Amino acid sequence: MSAYKEMWEKLNLDIPAHDGLLAVLGKFYGDIYLSQQGRLKGMEYLDFVLSEVHGLRVKELQDAKAQGRKVIGTFCVFVPEELTLAADAVHVGLCAGADAGTEQAEKLVPRNTCALIKSFIGFKLARLCPYTESCDMVVGETTCDGKKKAYEAFAEHVNMHVMELPQTKSESARALFRAEVLRYTSELERLTGVTITPERLxxxxxxxxxxxxxxxxxxxxxxxxxxxxxxxxxxxxxxxxxxxxxxxxxxxxxxxxxxxxxxxxxxxxxxxxxxxxxxxxxxxxxxxxxxxxxxxxxxxxxxxxxxxxxxxxxxxxxxxxxxxxxxxxxxxxxxxxxxxxxxxxxxxxxxxxxxxxxxxxxxxxxxxxxxxxxxxxxxxxxxxxxxxxxxxxxxxxxxxxxxxxxxxxxxxxxxxxxxxxx
Ligand code: BJ8
Structure with a gap:
């Protein structure tokens, strides 16, 4: 893993804290995953991807960026991956599933915020997530109150685009979502310089x-x-x-x-x-x-x-x-x-x-x-x-x-x- 140290330093990660995180993750993975009996052979690929979660895949993102492609981070399955890919950008999910940087996160959002929100904020503030640090744009969405208020605070730390999501499935709600899909399309085109054509989409x-x-x-x-x-x-x-x-x-x-x-x-x-x-x-x-x-x-x-x-x-x-x-x-x-x-x-x-x-x-x-x-x-x-x-x-x-x-x-x-x- 140390082969990636230079990359992590360039991404401005907190190296000692990040080393600690990877050590805990490796141990956790061993206990929960590798201890299982009778696993499918095909899981070896997933084991490999997970073992390289902050390594090889992040390197691929840096290589894509070096070729001029953009990296888009998201927190919700409402952000259409199809559009991101059609703009020749890389789409990554940033939702974080571990306690990290909680103390710092609680300076930006209230303590009684769900762990998922505190986690993505904590990962950013504690400089622990190479995916967040690789993003050229992070896309939020007005889903639950916790997330939409958290994005206001998060926008002070990353380049954000927030999609306004409707709360119902009415005709007017659909029209709002359609308008937001088009606004995301324009934002992607502006960021990447790529026009999203029907062929690309x-x-x-x-x-x-x-x-x-x-x-x-x-x-x-x-x-x-x-x-x-x-x-x-x-x-x-x-x-x-x-x-x-x-x-x-x-x-x-x-x-x-x-x-x-x-x-x-x-x-x-x-x-x-x-x-x-x-x-x-x-x-x-x-x-x-x-x-x-x-x-x-x-x-x-x-x-x-x-x-x-x-x-x-x-x-x-x-x-x-x-x-x-x-x-x-x-x-x-x-x-x-x-x-x-x-x-x-x-x-x-x-x-x-x-x-x-x-x-x-x-x-x-x-x-x-x-x-x-x-x-x-x-x-x-x-x-x-x-x-x-x-x-x-x-x-x-x-x-x-x-x-x-x-x-x-x-x-x-x-x-x-x-x-x-x-
Ligand atoms: S489409 S589920 S990914 S919003 S756990 S942050 S709801 S307080 S994650 Fe979600 Fe999109 Fe919906 Fe799916 Fe808020 Fe609840 Fe926290 Fe949550």
């Missing part, structure tokens, strides 16, 4: 759809019993999808799916048939937020799906590739993004249907709803999701937690009791 849409198709395939295969892949590994794949090269990533996921199909055909799995199958639902789990999946799978269950933005909410819908003119393509893009069932929308009844359908398709014995502490939208919806699942005879456990390790024993006790009950 079509090619980029295909790349992003292909990535989603591969992840959809992976999700479908998880309906098999015994489960062919652990929930931890599937989550990792979804997490890596936010920063790996999209074409290379898609190839790797498809190869992994081939291996999963062969495993299913032999009746084999990561856990024995009949293992309690749980689904996760709720807030996104960004790298390296693996605490709850680790607790769940350490309690004798296997996770068969993630209904979250680092999961099916980001991959369920494709953009219609049939329109050939710019207007039609933008409409198709807007239609696809307006189907995202984020808890920031009101009402958001389609999420309830989606959670129930997914639990049934994946033959989940129960659902664990995960909300980050201080996250109002998902805490509210936990109650509705529980009601919708109960009506179908599917039990749900609502969990609220953050990134600290202090509540691990408490989480274990509750999850174990739930696993015994379902």
């Amino acid at each position: 079509a090619a980029a849409t295909k790349v992003v759809n292909d990535k989603r198709r591969a992840l959809q395939r992976l999700s479908r295969l998880r309906a098999a019993d015994p489960a062919p892949i652990s929930g931890r590994d599937a989550l990792l794949i979804n997490q890596v999808s936010f920063y790996d090269d999209p074409v290379r990533f898609t190839q790797s996921v498809n190869a992994l799916c081939d291996e999963m199909e062969a495993r299913i055909a032999k009746g084999e799995g990561i856990a024995p048939a009949g293992t309690v199958r749980l689904m996760l639902s709720g807030c996104p789990m960004a790298v390296p937020n693996w605490k709850l999946p680790y607790v769940m799978e350490g309690s004798g269950a296997v996770i068969v799906g993630e209904e979250s933005c680092i999961g099916t909410r980001n991959t369920r819908d494709l953009v219609d590739e049939s329109p050939a003119d710019m207007d039609g393509m933008i409409d198709a893009l807007v239609d696809r993004y307006m189907r995202i069932d984020c808890a920031c929308f009101t009402p958001n009844t389609e999420r309830l249907d989606n959670v129930v359908d997914m639990a049934k398709e994946l033959k989940a014995d129960g659902v664990v709803h995960y909300a980050l502490m201080f996250c109002q939208p998902y805490a509210h919806e936990a109650m509705k999701v529980e009601g919708a699942l109960r009506a179908e005879g599917i039990p749900m456990l609502a969990m609220e937690t953050d990134y600290s390790m202090e509540d691990v024993e408490q989480l274990k006790t509750r999850v174990q009791a739930f696993v015994e009950m379902v």
